[in-house]
Amino acid sequence: AQKITQTQPGMFVQEKEAVTLDCTYDTSDPSYGLFWYKQPSSGEMIFLIYQGSYDQQNATEGRYSLNFQKARKSANLVISASQLGDSAMYFCAMREGGGGSYIPTFGRGTSLIVHP
């Protein structure tokens, strides 16, 4: 069974609108963390945002926010005011356990295209 599920292979959004990219996860460990990465066409993966399982508030980083719903085991990425440069692949990832040397598990990714 997949530990990270991204159900949207592709998404389209109009420039300046908000978009939500879905991510659900599966873990029985009470301590875990969720990451989102962006991969432009150049290939390099870029870290966007992190949410820990014990964090009380949803994480935000500029135009990125993470809609963390623990009971539903979802960690959706919200991009506000989309820009053309947001067109990329987006990957959700999870680490399990509280140790320092964790191994992250990645979802299959969502391709986002921003239209002008």
Place this chain on the structure above:
Amino acid sequence: DVKVTQSSRYLVKRTGEKVFLECVQDMDHENMFWYRQDPGLGLRLIYFSYDVKMKEKGDIPEGYSVSREKKERFSLILESASTNQTSMYLCASRRDRGVSGELFFGEGSRLTVL
């Protein structure tokens, strides 16, 4: 500026050749990773290393080996390349302190095996 550098962006090799993919990081990170990325499959972990001379198998180690003789360098080796190893290979590193540390990735090496 922190950096993970992969030696080759694009490689074309023939079946049966030995292939070396090199990765160097300048952040003094303890942990290093090699992933394989294929369309629709996301990132799959091949090998990782917690420290110098230490390595652990990931989810798909078959057909690959790794070497970490120095902290900053993590090499992926395809002993005898096959066409099903045509893929994008991503190297990443991470500091082994704290639980929220993100991965830093290189730009990827796109390998084609003919």
